[in-house]
Amino acid sequence: MRKSIATVSLSGPLSEKLTAIATAGFDGVEIFENDLLSTSLSPEDVRLRCADLGLSIDLYQPFRDFEAVPAELLARNLRRAERKFDVMERLGADLLLVCSSVAPESLDDDALAAEQLRQLADRAQRRGIRIAYEALAWGRHVDTYDHAWRIVEQADHPALGTCLDSFHILSRAGDPGGITDIPGEKIFFLQLADAPLMAMDVLQWSRHYRCFPGQGGLDVAGVVAAAVKAGYRGPLSLEVFNDVFRQAGAASTAVDALRSLLLLEESAGLAAPPAAAAPSGFAFAELTAADTEPLRGVLGALGFSRAGRHTSKPVELWQQGEARILVNTGAGGHRGGPALAAIGLETPDPAQAARRAEALLAPVVPRRRGPKDTPLDAVAAPDATQLFFCRTGKPDHPSWTDDFTGLPPTHAEPAGGVSRIDHIALTQPWHQFDEASLFYRRVLGLQADESLDLADPYGLFRSRAVAGPDGGVRIALNVAPAPGEENVRFQHIALATDDIVATARLLRERGAGLLPIPDNYYDDLDARHDIEPHLLRTLRESGILYDRDETGEFFHCYTPTIGRVFFELVQRTGGYRGYGAQNAGVRLAAQHAYQHGV
Numbered sequence: 001m002r003k004s005i006a007t008v009s010l011s012g013p014l015s016e017k018l019t020a021i022a023t024a025g026f027d028g029v030e031i032f033e034n035d036l037l038s039t040s041l042s043p044e045d046v047r048l049r050c051a052d053l054g055l056s057i058d059l060y061q062p063f064r065d066f067e068a069v070p071a072e073l074l075a076r077n078l079r080r081a082e083r084k085f086d087v088m089e090r091l092g093a094d095l096l097l098v099c100s101s102v103a104p105e106s107l108d109d110d111a112l113a114a115e116q117l118r119q120l121a122d123r124a125q126r127r128g129i130r131i132a133y134e135a136l137a138w139g140r141h142v143d144t145y146d147h148a149w150r151i152v153e154q155a156d157h158p159a160l161g162t163c164l165d166s167f168h169i170l171s172r173a174g175d176p177g178g179i180t181d182i183p184g185e186k187i188f189f190l191q192l193a194d195a196p197l198m199a200m201d202v203l204q205w206s207r208h209y210r211c212f213p214g215q216g217g218l219d220v221a222g223v224v225a226a227a228v229k230a231g232y233r234g235p236l237s238l239e240v241f242n243d244v245f246r247q248a249g250a251a252s253t254a255v256d257a258l259r260s261l262l263l264l265e266e267s268a269g270l271a272a273p274p275a276a277a278a279p280s281g282f283a284f285a286e287l288t289a290a291d292t293e294p295l296r297g298v299l300g301a302l303g304f305s306r307a308g309r310h311t312s313k314p315v316e317l318w319q320q321g322e323a324r325i326l327v328n329t330g331a332g333g334h335r336g337g338p339a340l341a342a343i344g345l346e347t348p349d350p351a352q353a354a355r356r357a358e359a360l361l362a363p364v365v366p367r368r369r370g371p372k373d374t375p376l377d378a379v380a381a382p383d384a385t386q387l388f389f390c391r392t393g394k395p396d397h398p399s400w401t402d403d404f405t406g407l408p409p410t411h412a413e414p415a416g417g418v419s420r421i422d423h424i425a426l427t428q429p430w431h432q433f434d435e436a437s438l439f440y441r442r443v444l445g446l447q448a449d450e451s452l453d454l455a456d457p458y459g460l461f462r463s464r465a466v467a468g469p470d471g472g473v474r475i476a477l478n479v480a481p482a483p484g485e486e487n488v489r490f491q492h493i494a495l496a497t498d499d500i501v502a503t504a505r506l507l508r509e510r511g512a513g514l515l516p517i518p519d520n521y522y523d524d525l526d527a528r529h530d531i532e533p534h535l536l537r538t539l540r541e542s543g544i545l546y547d548r549d550e551t552g553e554f555f556h557c558y559t560p561t562i563g564r565v566f567f568e569l570v571q572r573t574g575g576y577r578g579y580g581a582q583n584a585g586v587r588l589a590a591q592h593a594y595q596h597g598v
């Protein structure tokens with residue numbers, strides 16, 4: 001179906017919004033009145049600009065507080081409407097959204113509302129304009145879509161239809177099933193927004209927390225499916241009032257928005273992009289660094305050996321068990337220190353995974369860097385982390401490892417007991433958290449956990465994990481509370497070990513050190529979990545954190561941060577599937593203290 005977006009959903013001046021909307025690939029726009037009022041472009045200029053960009057103006061909105069008023073007010077409201085019709089004529093827009101009145105003057109009288117809307121539609125029709133009447137969830141007398149429809153039905157005018165808005169319907173737990181009772185041609189417009197489930201005033205919820213479909217907790221696809229079943233064939237149009245998107249860059253938000261619509265079409269059974277080929281494990285994590293010595297030191301202390309060197313690029317392969325870390329000395333890293341640049345995902349069908357990601361607007365990374373390199377399927381995630389879809393060492397597919405030649409191990413000391421990468425934690429830019437979780441979940445085909453709030457000494461982190469069904473791939477997405485140098489963009493690689501006490505001891509013996517954890521933590525651990533005294537002493541001495549649930553236990557500890565990266569060692573027992581979120585506050589505080597030499 002055609003795809004549109006309301007200009008209120010993006011940041012910046014109208015002209016920049018329009019460019020971002022067209023560049024992302026939308027077909028049309030809803031011009032939000034405030035955006036027109038605050039631009040120096042004339043309506044004719046806006047019309048031309050949209051035409052040049054290939055955008056149709058699908059709706060002009062909103063016209064407020066019109067219906068069910070005393071006669072003298074009606075005359076004024078009709079005059080007000082005529083002036084808006086003038087603007088629409090100049091814009092070349094032929095559909096006006098009228099939202100249900102919130103005015104104290106409006107009367108609780110459906111017959112009057114219908115009669116006055118009929119008069120409005122009559123005047124609109126003479127000017128080639130149609131009216132779409134929408135129930136705001138906080139409308140004074142009309143606050144449900146079925147009520148708005150009853151009034152439209154009663155008015156019975158060809159230039160009057162209804163506008164459905166998924167937020168207004170679902171925020172009040174409305175049943176979208178009744179949509180199929182509305183004749184499709186009387187649904188003049190369909191606005192779509194999701195929202196996280198929150199217990200708050202519905203107007204505040206709508207004006208600040210709407211998000212793109214799939215990023216919240218509302219069944220937006222159910223509304224779309226019902227409207228299409230009713231016969232609606234107009235555009236799917238996003239209308240998202242959101243405090244974060246009002247600040248974030250319009251270009252990236254517009255791409256995020258269009259991706260959510262493509263996924264919504266898939267959810268509603270209206271489109272079938274290439275199916276997901278969900279990853280089953282980590283092939284590698286790639287770190288870039290100008291100065292690789294500290295990184296090599298930590299990897300060596302963790303028991304990794306340098307197992308190969310890329311034949312055409314300045315990249316080393318460090319390996320232990322199935323855990324593989326690529327060290328790239330060619331690119332910058334963060335101020336010379338290491339930064340995570342890429343993740344290799346073990347994927348049943350790499351080409352298929354790349355096709356899906358590309359269809360869902362992920363930028364494709366060039367397939368081949370050097371003339372002899374193995375071709376790779378790779379895309380960029382929303383935070384620009386490169387994702388390589390791999391089949392490592394399988395006879396049916398070229399393997400990225402073919403580009404590495406063997407090197408003798410750097411040292412013969414015993415390996416550290418690390419078997420594989422357990423999870424990778426990515427700190428997302430503050431404005432891209434919802435986009436990232438939608439991307440990892442729906443584009444890659446991972447399952448998302450609940451979103452958690454983790455307390456850092458300088459703010460609250462949101463954190464949400466996505467994982468494959470068997471736990472082979474786990475990615476923890478974190479977001480810092482606000483843009484700031486202090487706590488933005490740390491990434492970490494968690495390594496699974498079968499004997500965390502031994503691995504931690506090895507690290508200390510090799511002089512790499514572990515993040516010190518305050519004594520108070522262990523006193524509390526004892527209080528909470530009644531831990532066996534010998535084990536508690538060992539955890540305390542080693543700086544190992546502990547958590548458990550009904551199914552198993554979790555032990556974890558951290559290396560100091562180098563550049564923007566640190567390593568975590570984790571040991572899981574039984575069916576424990578979490579990440580020790582309980583301990584995140586203590587860990588974050590310990591990292592701040594360590595960083596500042598407290």
Ligand SMILES: O=C(O)c1ccc(O)c(O)c1
Pocket residue numbers: 061062097099134136165168191206207239
């Ligand atoms: O918040 C509002 O006022 C508002 C205006 C127009 C809409 O279409 C809407 O859904 C909400």
Ligand SMILES: [Mg+2]
Pocket residue numbers: 134165191239
């Ligand atoms: Mg709306």
